C-alpha cells in the first residue's frame with residue numbers, strides 16, 4: 116500500500132552503476148523526494164530487476180564491467196517490452212564521444228558527473244511525467260484492442276479471428292518487407308478493423324447472411340464508425356486506413372468509398388487478404404470451412420474476377436507455403 120499514491124502506483128527508478136557508493140548516493144537523493152528506487156551493479160542484475168518489475172525510469176552509468184551501459188541501453192530500446200522506459204545515461208563531464216554513443220544507443224537524456232541534485236530532480240521529474248503520459252496512451256490503445264476483442268466475442272463463430280489476423284497480417288507485412296511501424300499497424304489492425312461493429316445491433320451481427328437492404332446499410336457503416344472511434348489517437352494514425360478500407364474491392368465494388376486497385380492503400384489490402392482467408396477457413400452456420408487448398412483456389416479466382424489484389428494473394432500463399440515447409 117505504501118507504493119500507492121492516491122490509488123496510483125508510485126513510479127519506480129532503477130539506478131545502474133558498478134560503484135555501490137554511487138547507487139547508494141542516488142538512491143538516497145531520490146528517496147528524499149519520495150521516489151521508489153532499486154539498484155543494480157551490472158547489466159545482468161539490471162535485466163533481472165527489469166524482469167521482476169519494469170521501472171518507469173533508468174539511470175544508467177556508461178562504464179561497467181561486462182556489458183556496457185550503451186549495449187544495455189541499445190538492447191532495452193530494441194525490445195518492444197522495454198523501449199518506452201526512459202533512459203538517462205550518466206557520463207563524465209568532458210566525454211562528448213560518450214554522449215554521441217549514448218544518442219546512437221537511444222538514450223533519452225544525459226546527466227554529467229558530478230551530478231548536481233537540482234539537475235537530477237529536474238530530469239527525473241520531466242521524464243517521469245512523459246512516461247506517465249506514454250503509459251496512459253498505451254492504456255487507451257490496449258482498451259481499444261480489448262474492445263475489438265469484445266466485438267468478436269459477440270459472434271461465437273469468429274473466436275480467435277482477431278488474434279490470427281493480427282499474427283498473419285503482421286507476418287505478411289514483414290514477408291513483404293514493409294516498415295516496422297507498418298507491421299505494428301497491421302497487428303493492431305487485426306484487433307481493431309471491425310471495432311465499428313460495436314454500433315451494429317446483435318440481431319444483424321448474428322444473422323451473418325441474407326441481410327435486408329436496410330440491415331446491410333447499417334452493417335456497411337462499421338468501417339467508418341471504427342475509424343471515427345480511433346481517429347483521436349495519434350498512435351493509431353497508420354491503423355485508420357486499415358479500419359476504413361478493409362472492405363474495398365479492386366474493381367471498385369466495395370465500401371465505404373468504392374476505391375479501385377491501387378487507390379486502396381497497401382496496408383488495408385494486406386489485412387484484407389488475411390481476413391478473407393481466415394473467413395474462408397472458418398465454418399459458419401450458413402457455410403462449411405474450406406481446406407487450405409480450396410481457400411487458395413477460391414481466393415485466386417476471386418482476385419482474378421476483380422475482388423482482391425492478385426499479387427498480394429499469391430504472396431500470401433507463398434508465405435503460408437514457406438511456413439508449412441518449415442513446420
Ligand SMILES: [Fe+2]
Nearest residue numbers: 308309361362
Ligand atoms: Fe469488417
